[in-house]
Amino acid sequence: MASWSAENATKAYLRTLKMGNRRKEPNTVEFIAALAAGNNAQLMVMACAAAAGSATLSLVAAAHQTGRRAVCILRGLKELHASRKTLGPYVDFVEFVMGDAWILLQNDYKFADFVLIDCKMDEYKAVFVAAQRAMSKKGGLVVGYNALYCSELWWRDLNLKPHFLPIGEGLMVGKITENEKVKKKSHWVVEVDKCTGEEHFYRITSPQAK
Secondary structure, X not given: OOOXXXXXXXXXXXXXXXXXXXXXXXXXXXXXXXXXXXXXOOEEEEEOOOOOOHHHHHHHHHHHHHOOEEEEEEOOHHHHHHHHHHXXXXXXXXXXXXXXXXXXXXXXXOOOOXXXXXXXXXXXXXXXXXXXXXXXXXXXXXXXXXXXXXXXXXXXXXXXOOEEEOOOOOEEEEEEOOOOOOOEEEEEEEEEOOOOOOEEXXXXXXXXXX
């Protein structure tokens, strides 16, 4: 990702204040917009649990500020029709696509450098893994909103080192560095020679589970 731009972050934040309804998700939308725009995200992709809502406005504001793309992945036509109605005048600033987010992230949108995931999705874990793999070559940010609805323990299986932010219904922010390698776990094994009684120590290294 490009270097941080305080100007883009500020303008996207202020733009989102004018666009959204803050009564439902105070500060969440504005923070996401500032985070995406401030990092000069080139391809922003959002995976929705249902229809696009106020969180989508964060990517609309960021894309408007940076001049880049904002894509929203939906389950089907029902969610598409509801999204168009909800976003109103801002609907033309988002590219809608229907399908499985975890599959699309590894194929059509493998160059995404900012991924926003609704943790209310049943398959949110698979989407996070797909986002991590897609960003492993060039780096990026993966953000989970509604994070209070998911378990914190599963994050240990990902090489993300996310930060939980108590904003709205919870945000989980993880940074993936360029060409990030999978960490490996190691443990010691002791073997005793039955003939001599000598102890031999071996260190075994294995890849960390994704």
